[in-house]
Amino acid sequence: MDGLAGQKDAVIFDKDETLTTVGSGKSTSREPGLDRALRDLVKAGRKLFVVSATDRPEPGISAESWIVEEKARKCTQLEEAGLSPSLFQDIVVVIPAPDFSVSTSEPGAWIAEYARAKKIAMDRIIQVHGLDPSRVLSVGDREDIEGVASQQLKIPFVNVPSACGIQPTDTLQWILSTMVMGKTPELPGERQEYDEMKVVHDPLLAQTFVQFHSMFKEYVESRLWFLLNKLRLPQPEISAPDYNRYPGTLESAWEAARKLRGDYGAVIGIARKGLWLSFVFTLAEANTFEIYLARNGSQRITCPVSPLFKKDVEGRRVLLLDNDALTGRSLQSLAKHFLAAGAASVDALLINRYTEPDSFGRYDFSIHQDKYLDVPRVVGYRESGQAVLDSMVQLRQVREIRKVMFLDRDFKRRAEQPATMRAIQKRLVA
Structure with a gap:
């Protein structure tokens, strides 16, 4: 190097x-x-x-x-x-x-x-x-x-x-x-979680996060119970499920859910990281489901995390929810699956356009053909050596998906934070 x-x-x-x-x-x-x-x-x-x-x-x-x-x-x-x-x-x-x-x-x-x-x-x-x-x-x-x-x-x-x-x-x-040319690439800002001191001194923010955490934990447990019961496996204890605590992300997710809930007959979160977004859409009263993809090399095997039948997608517009798209293969596999089941169309909403995989080393362009749909576009590297990739390069190859949206691009804090937090809190206690 x-x-x-x-x-x-x-x-x-x-x-x-x-x-x-x-x-x-x-x-x-x-x-x-x-x-x-x-x-x-x-x-x-x-x-x-x-x-x-x-x-x-x-x-x-x-x-x-x-x-x-x-x-x-x-x-x-x-x-x-x-x-x-x-x-x-x-x-x-x-x-x-x-x-x-x-x-x-x-x-x-x-x-x-x-x-x-x-x-x-x-x-x-x-x-x-x-x-x-x-x-x-x-x-x-x-x-x-x-x-x-x-x-x-x-x-x-x-x-x-x-x-x-x-x-x-x-x-x-x-x-x-x-x-x-020796140019320094312009990288997207590093994602930082809320400052704990700000949360402590903001009663509305603190109360919303406490309630959100509790309700989301119950939501994940209910989905996990369905899956593990189906597989006849013991139920583990969930202490702190992952969800995004980045400034503006929850507000953007709420705005996306409010705007899109009436446009799709089925909104499907991809476990694990898509569950957080699926929960927000559930709060906004969208018709939500969850699905898990088991990986076998380049293949993806679908397994519902909540009850999902052919009639739930047949003739309907489907929206897939996930955190990001490293290779694009998960979204491609699900889009093919639901179109074959009779879905009218399939769109996708991702939390992040840019992804930072741990497995992508500095100046490592030795990409295996069976992993990516396209050669990853390296936007640049963090000072730590962490690669930043643009997922749109992969998603351009997923012809089965009609439209791709991103929280950080298409729904960036359109509402005032206090009003949005109060609306979310109202749904949490409903």
Whole structure:
């Protein structure tokens, strides 16, 4: 990871699977943002290069002629992806050594051979253009090829593999902006819970939270009793169920519940973290249910936490409630499930647009294809190294969901706090 921070003078890209998606010999068009990002780099004086590997020449074709043909083909693929070849100082095509044969070599030898060939090409770029290796960024999708070549030349390398056949445009733009241009990303504010002293000195706030905590505990216990009784498991004691105590979140949830309760025939909270929002909708007299998703790899298995029948969703608009969407697969699975059961449409309301998963390490773009629907968009990193991801990238791939809403974007404290708290308290004691 050393050397990734700060500005760089040049970028060396691996073309295939990094700048273009090659399928059936053609490239897939990229989002226009990447072309703008590359043009901004060139305008700012950064030098861009491509080092791309290809197969051995066909019989009867010289290596020189083959490289010329392959370079022309790769330029065409860049154009098909919406990227101008003129943005790059050089596009270098590398091929294995003449005496190298994949069929007669040891397993994995071709990886070492391509790493060797790429190292030679990258070193030539460094020497010809008088570049300082520490101020060059290498971007590719193979840690064992361009990653090894970069390490040997002491060039900082970032691994950006493709996932799900979708190129990481958002993440690549973030890399170019922060690691090459040296810009500091604007992060959403860190969520802080209510100051305890403020709660103590605000009788209305304190009383509301005490009543809310007690009622929500009973609500969770009733849902848990239904599920555990169905599974014939013992009932554990619940001392303090999780719920959001961030300033403005409860008020926003109440406003969302009041506004949306009449628009949906079934409002379904996804346990665990969606139960808090489901409880608020229940207070607002919406027709609420809860469901739990058991995970088996990339699969999701639905299990109702409260009685839920086909007639409850058939022909009705369904609203799913959850905390956030890391991979998007839970929402996708449920949307498919309820549409198959006859729901008229499925929308989603999430508490947070941005998520901060513990499992996503700093500069870790090695995404497994079976986990995410799309390559996560890294908004930036906290000082602690915690990644901040934008869940909209995943949700764009969930075609089954008609509309996605967020508490922190669409229902941000529209009412005065005292009036909202009094309305919530009134429902709690009703």
